[in-house]
Amino acid sequence: WTDSNTSISSTNSYEAMVKVIQTKPRFHSIKDAIHNKILNLRAEGRVDERSFYICDIGEIRRQLNLWKSELPFIKPYYAVKCNPNEEFIKNMISIEPEMGFDCASLAEIETILRINGFINRDNLIYANPIKPISQLRYANNNDVNLTTIDSIEEVEKIANFTDGKMKVLIRIQTDDSSATCPLSVKFGANLQYSEKIVEKCIQLGVQIRGVAFHVGSGFKDSNTLVKAVDDSYKLIEIIEKNQGNKCDIIDVGGGFSKESFKESAKILRQEMEFKFGKSISNGEIKVISELGRFLSASCFTLVSNVIGTREEIGGGKTRVYLNDGLYGNLNCILYDHQEVEPIVITSNGEYVYQESKSNDKKLYSIWGPTCDGLDCISKRVELNYDIKCGDFIGFENCGAYTNAAATKFNGFTNEFDYEFIES
Numbered sequence: 256w257t258d259s260n261t262s263i264s265s266t267n268s269y270e271a272m273v274k275v276i277q278t279k280p281r282f283h284s285i286k287d288a289i290h291n292k293i294l295n296l297r298a299e300g301r302v303d304e305r306s307f308y309i310c311d312i313g314e315i316r317r318q319l320n321l322w323k324s325e326l327p328f329i330k331p332y333y334a335v336k337c338n339p340n341e342e343f344i345k346n347m348i349s350i351e352p353e354m355g356f357d358c359a360s361l362a363e364i365e366t367i368l369r370i371n372g373f374i375n376r377d378n379l380i381y382a383n384p385i386k387p388i389s390q391l392r393y394a395n396n397n398d399v400n401l402t403t404i405d406s407i408e409e410v411e412k413i414a415n416f417t418d419g420k421m422k423v424l425i426r427i428q429t430d431d432s433s434a435t436c437p438l439s440v441k442f443g444a445n446l447q448y449s450e451k452i453v454e455k456c457i458q459l460g461v462q463i464r465g466v467a468f469h470v471g472s473g474f475k476d477s478n479t480l481v482k483a484v485d486d487s488y489k490l491i492e493i494i495e496k497n498q499g500n501k502c503d504i505i506d507v508g509g510g511f512s513k514e515s516f517k518e519s520a521k522i523l524r525q526e527m528e529f530k531f532g533k534s535i536s537n538g539e540i541k542v543i544s545e546l547g548r549f550l551s552a553s554c555f556t557l558v559s560n561v562i563g564t565r566e567e568i569g570g571g572k573t574r575v576y577l578n579d580g581l582y583g584n585l586n587c588i589l590y591d592h593q594e595v596e597p598i599v600i601t602s603n604g605e606y607v608y609q610e611s612k613s614n615d616k617k618l619y620s621i622w623g624p625t626c627d628g629l630d631c632i633s634k635r636v637e638l639n640y641d642i643k644c645g646d647f648i649g650f651e652n653c654g655a656y657t658n659a660a661a662t663k664f665n666g667f668t669n670e671f672d673y674e675f676i677e678s
């Protein structure tokens with residue numbers, strides 16, 4: 256992408272932008288792109304400056320197709336927080352021009368409007384139940400007029416600080432005990448309290464368009480979706496009875512992961528059809544999802560440079576130190592409980608294959624560049640290669656909650672290079 260000789264920033268219309276994005280990337284395999292990138296970095300003398308990502312546009316396409324084949328009645332709203340890389344989002348829009356976006360802050364709304372100021376505002380949701388007044392005003396002034404709430408106080412805020420156009424979805428509490436990152440500990444109203452929110456909305460003239468839920472990021476137990484759909488049904492009945500007009504949106508949140516998607520999609524599809532089938536098929540209810548990791552995780556491979564090695568005294572292990580770690584792009588290990596599997600790449604950019612039966616394995620631990628002992632990427636890994644300073648280590652599935660939360664701790668950069676490929 257970066258080598259395509261075209262510039263997005265010079266375009267000022269949506270059509271022009273989509274045309275520019277469609278420029279073909281130069282590589283079709285992640286391995287070739289890594290090899291080429293490493294040769295270029297070597298030529299420039301920049302191998303250890305920062306790590307780099309390879310993003311596979313083909314994977315965005317495949318994940319979107321998988322979504323459409325399993326849940327064709329649910330419109331995806333990409334959760335920008337998951338990976339706000341603008342080139343990634345532009346590519347997503349070029350594949351799915353009517354893509355929706357879940358923005359949780361002013362900066363995320365700004366990102367989407369910068370990419371496409373012409374975006375149909377129905378494709379945006381300000382999905383954060385607690386909003387700073389200044390950011391709520393910004394959304395309202397920019398015609399982003401659908402938001403989630405889970406408290407009476409937020410209804411008052413909307414009534415007092417917006418122009419009457421801001422509509423709401425009530426976010427309900429879910430059972431997210433199986434999730435990698437539970438969210439209901441912080442957000443969501445139970446049915447009893449939701450009734451009070453409904454009353455407040457009616458009293459202050461804030462229109463409720465429907466219900467939202469999130470069963471937790473990276474959830475494992477798909478049955479929690481059933482309860483969330485059933486609770487949504489109950490709340491929608493209450494809203495419609497009290498408000499006098501129909502709800503027209505159900506937001507089923509995110510949390511889906513590639514590995515378990517088919518199973519969770521089946522459970523969600525069945526329950527939605529059971530509870531809302533008629534309203535969905537006659538177009539009365541639009542169903543949306545704030546999917547993050549499902550779309551972005553598998554699109555990115557991270558490659559970092561080995562900046563040093565050291566034998567552990569008496570330990571039989573070698574410590575390998577990288578130019579990226581838990582305070583940088585691999586913060587997903589800490590915050591997102593991600594387990595990463597290192598791929599060894601030589602200083603010449605060649606993959607080193609790991610034969611499971613090899614007797615030649617050496618024991619390693621892998622560390623980030625900061626001075627903190629917490630900055631450990633892997634405590635123990637066996638590899639059949641003698642890793643040296645200047646080699647590289649790659650990590651697949653690094654597109655979700657990685658760079659988005661990277662810090663500059665210890666003065667190490669949280670910037671990164673990236674290349675787009677299409678496999």
Ligand code: PLP
Nearest residue numbers: 334472473509510545546547548
């Ligand atoms: N929507 C909301 C409100 C969230 O808090 C999150 C993640 O924290 C998401 C969507 C995206 O979730 P995921 O990346 O697990 O799909």
